[in-house]
Amino acid sequence: MPELTRQEIIDAYDAVDELHNAACALNWGSLHDREDDWANTVIKALPPKPTPTLEEIAWYDHMHFLAEAEDEDGKKYIMISPQEDGIRCISNGKKFPETDPIPRKGLTPTGKKYKLAEIQDDE
Structure with a gap:
């Protein structure tokens, strides 16, 4: 086939x-x-239906800001904001480095979301 x-x-x-x-x-x-x-x-x-990428999904802050996405290689990112040339993300690793915009067609939302929380100095 x-x-x-x-x-x-x-x-x-x-x-x-x-x-x-x-x-x-x-x-x-x-x-x-x-x-x-x-x-x-x-x-x-049929093979399983592919999950839509960010190229096929409209960006909504309430849905996508601080939501996790996965690239074609399986690496996870936390989405921050849409840019003309892709999605600005931070890497979902120990140090959370900011990335260059990642092309929309290469990112698939995982359904996981994060939220900001204030940390006290003594924590």
Whole structure:
């Protein structure tokens, strides 16, 4: 089987959704209850649907500021702000160094969020 690109996989999932919706709208009588089974059969044969990257997601401060993202190599970052040439992040390591903007297409949100907390001098 040929290696599918990320976009081809996304397009295949979209096509299954569209075909399923069209079949449901036709209301084929005795076949009506089978649309979900057909869609699920096709989806089982597809690779997992890729998680959207920051290129495909609009930036919202309340969702993305101090949220974790992962690059294509699996390295984790904490997102700070959008820039024209990518997302400004800090590395999710011991010293949290600031990075140059990372291209949006290379970052996938992990769902993990951080929050700022004041630390007292005696801590």
